[in-house]
Amino acid sequence: MVTLRPSPVDAADAHELLAEYFRSRTQGFAEIDVSYTTTFPDPSAFEPPRGVFIVLDDDEGTAVGCGGIRRLPPGPHGTRYEVKHLYLRPQTRGRGWGRLVMDELESRARELGARELVLDTHHSLEAAAALYARTGFVTIPRYNDNPNASRWYSKVLGEGGVEPALP
Numbered sequence: 108m109v110t111l112r113p114s115p116v117d118a119a120d121a122h123e124l125l126a127e128y129f130r131s132r133t134q135g136f137a138e139i140d141v142s143y144t145t146t147f148p149d150p151s152a153f154e155p156p157r158g159v160f161i162v163l164d165d166d167e168g169t170a171v172g173c174g175g176i177r178r179l180p181p182g183p184h185g186t187r188y189e190v191k192h193l194y195l196r197p198q199t200r201g202r203g204w205g206r207l208v209m210d211e212l213e214s215r216a217r218e219l220g221a222r223e224l225v226l227d228t229h230h231s232l233e234a235a236a237a238l239y240a241r242t243g244f245v246t247i248p249r250y251n252d253n254p255n256a257s258r259w260y261s262k263v264l265g266e267g268g269v270e271p272a273l274p
Contacts, residue, residue: 111164
């Protein structure tokens, strides 16, 4: 049985997954003659209430996937969080675990008061785009200046609400 658990983004297993993710993006982008900019995330951006980072452990307890949400300034729907660094090791793909990570991130965003989730990706990541569509995300105009992104998505979770104060 797989498990999902919160983790500091700079914990050894989370860092290893992120390094693997960044290597795969750098190699994949090079194949299409596009430069990829690697930026390891600020750990404080993924600590509640600013955000959360989760790790997916497989049946043997090995960390094989990750993803996080981080708070952005409010958007048109209120409190907004951004999905970042969703990654599953290649040998684990096709098992529905990406959906598990997305569902967990959405649940945690709701607990933190999110009214909207946004994310960005590159058009060459077709499997990722399919996952986002299956989980209710729709394309939106650019909302950031991420040099690695060519598509932007949103999922409205609810309207209104009070923007919780950050410590």
